[in-house]
Structures are given as structure tokens and as C-alpha cells.
Amino acid sequence: MKTFLLAGIECSRVAQGCMRIGGMAPADLDRLIKTDLECGINFFDHADIYGGGSCETVFGDFLRANPGLRDKMVLQSKCGIRGGTYDFSKDHIIREAEQSLTRMGIDTLDFLLLHRPDTLVEPEEVAEAFDKLSREGKVKNFGVSNHNPYQIELLESALGGRKIVANQLQFSMTNTTMIDAGIHVNMEDGSAVNRDGGVLDYCRLKGITIQPWSPFQYGFFAGPFIGNPDYAKLNAKLDEVSARYDVTPTGMAIAWILRHPAKMQPIIGTTNPDRIAQIAKAADVTITHDEWYELYKSSGKTLP
Numbered sequence: 001m002k003t004f005l006l007a008g009i010e011c012s013r014v015a016q017g018c019m020r021i022g023g024m025a026p027a028d029l030d031r032l033i034k035t036d037l038e039c040g041i042n043f044f045d046h047a048d049i050y051g052g053g054s055c056e057t058v059f060g061d062f063l064r065a066n067p068g069l070r071d072k073m074v075l076q077s078k079c080g081i082r083g084g085t086y087d088f089s090k091d092h093i094i095r096e097a098e099q100s101l102t103r104m105g106i107d108t109l110d111f112l113l114l115h116r117p118d119t120l121v122e123p124e125e126v127a128e129a130f131d132k133l134s135r136e137g138k139v140k141n142f143g144v145s146n147h148n149p150y151q152i153e154l155l156e157s158a159l160g161g162r163k164i165v166a167n168q169l170q171f172s173m174t175n176t177t178m179i180d181a182g183i184h185v186n187m188e189d190g191s192a193v194n195r196d197g198g199v200l201d202y203c204r205l206k207g208i209t210i211q212p213w214s215p216f217q218y219g220f221f222a223g224p225f226i227g228n229p230d231y232a233k234l235n236a237k238l239d240e241v242s243a244r245y246d247v248t249p250t251g252m253a254i255a256w257i258l259r260h261p262a263k264m265q266p267i268i269g270t271t272n273p274d275r276i277a278q279i280a281k282a283a284d285v286t287i288t289h290d291e292w293y294e295l296y297k298s299s300g301k302t303l304p
């Protein structure tokens, strides 16, 4: 597994998402996390709300049973969604970050992201929360999730030089709005609609790492597109291209994301160690320029 530097920390190009681990038996979770580490995946993405906190708690149970492994991991959590609304107040950010630390039994989060934009945000309050968490050694770096460029600019205007280093966004072979709009600029068709303020190019310009979430889902957690008859053309092309590289279609769906020069870090949500091994193998594959476009078009996307 290739690595890259995110805020000076060596991180795997693929991250393990922990949203679905809450109900796992300890032995299965043990196998999952150890498979990640054996495959070179050292980055784990959490949120205070996943499983109502249970995902961080069971991950903490694993760390308590394997105390030597914390130092081999990069740990990220998110906060800012509260009871069906959004809350970027200073008190909420600090309280949730501290609770994430307690649940996981760790001293420091490597990254803390603000989960979904709070339109009532006061950037100065966010800055105070970040300063306190950083000063006390509780969080090393900060980022956002589902934010557009101006929302990031607004936050950074109060952060006194502190940088937003990551932006987690929905992106997969079937959810490509942030690419479609750039390809269809100035056209009259629906794909030209710019829904995110050009977030892909903005993040590239600013050196912000995009972390695609739900890289195997179509719709909004509607289910995986791999093997789905509604995506027959995409699956046929995935079969064809993955065979060329001796990887599986599951792995190829991640190789496709990694091929984009934005150097994205996909957050995979599988809890299946076999799939993790498939993804890790394909993460070292570099498909060609033309194969990337063939796969893009096979998911039903058009070029003007």
C-alpha cells in the first residue's frame, strides 16, 4: 500500500471507515483491524455519531486489548452533527472531541473534521475550539467534511493561519458530480450543474486532501454498485479492466479513484477482510488515462 504525507503524517492512500463496525463481534473486529494493518492501511476514520458512539467504543476496546497498536495508526474522528441538526459551537466541538478520545481510550486524535456544514457557524468559535484542542494536545490537525470552497474560506478566515487539511466528500464511480460539472462546463445539459462550487479543483489548488466516502455505494447509502444488475455496463467494464491487472472489480473501483491526479484518499467501509485484501492489491495498480475514461463513461456518464 502506497502512503502519502497528510500534514506531515505518513498515511495510507486508502483509509478504513469505521461507521459500520459498531455491532461487530470482538473477534471479527480484531481480524478486520489486523488485516487492515497487514495490508498497509494505517488510517481509520471515525465520527462521534457512528453507532451512537458504539463504533468508537468497540475500536477503543480493541486498542485497550492491543495497546502497542495505537502508535501504528493514524486516527481521525468527526463532530458537528447533533441530534438531527448541526452544531459547530465551541462547547460542542470540544465536548465531542474529548468524548471521542475517552471512548477510544487515546490521548490524541491525529485529525478532527467538522462533519456537515452548520449554517449557524461562527468561525471565531470554531477557531477557539481548535486552538484549545490543539494547545492541550488533544487534536493535531483539523479538516472538514461535505464543505464547499467558500465554507472552507470562511472558516479559514478566522483560523489565524491554521489550515484545513482534508475535506471528506461523497464520491464513487456512480457519484461523480464533482467531476461531471468540470467536464460539462458551459453546456446546457444537467451534468453542467455545479453543485459544490468547484470543490475538486479548489482542493487541488489548496493542497486539501479529498477523502471520498462511500466509494462503493450508489445513491445515498442505497447499496453497492458492484454486481448490481442496474449497473450492468459498469460491471462489465469493471470485469474487463480488472482482468487486465489481475485484480477484482471491487479493487478496481478503488484503483479508479486513486488514478485521479487529485490524490484522493478513499474511505472504504467494508468489514470484510477478503475485500480489504482485494482493495489493497488494486491500490498499487495504475490504470491508463483511457481506461479511466472508459470506466467513467460505462457508469452512464457522457462527455460533451
Ligand SMILES: NC(=O)c1ccc[n+]([C@@H]2O[C@H](COP(=O)([O-])OP(=O)(O)OC[C@H]3O[C@@H](n4cnc5c(N)ncnc54)[C@H](OP(=O)(O)O)[C@@H]3O)[C@@H](O)[C@H]2O)c1
Pocket (backbone or CB within 6 Å): 016, 017, 018, 019, 020, 045, 046, 115, 145, 146, 168, 169, 212, 213, 214, 215, 216, 217, 221, 223, 224, 226, 250, 267, 268, 269, 270, 271, 272, 275
Ligand atoms: N463524511 C460523511 O458524511 C460520511 C458519510 C458516510 C460515510 N462516511 C465514511 O465513509 C466510510 C465508508 O462509507 P460506506 O461504508 O458507506 O462505504 P462503502 O465502502 O461504499 O460501503 C461499504 C458497504 O458496502 C458493502 N459491500 C457490498 N459489496 C461490496 C463490495 N463488493 N465492495 C465493498 N463493499 C461492499 C459492505 O459490506 P461488507 O462489510 O460485507 O463488505 C459495506 O456494508 C464510513 O465508514 C465512514 O467512515 C463519511
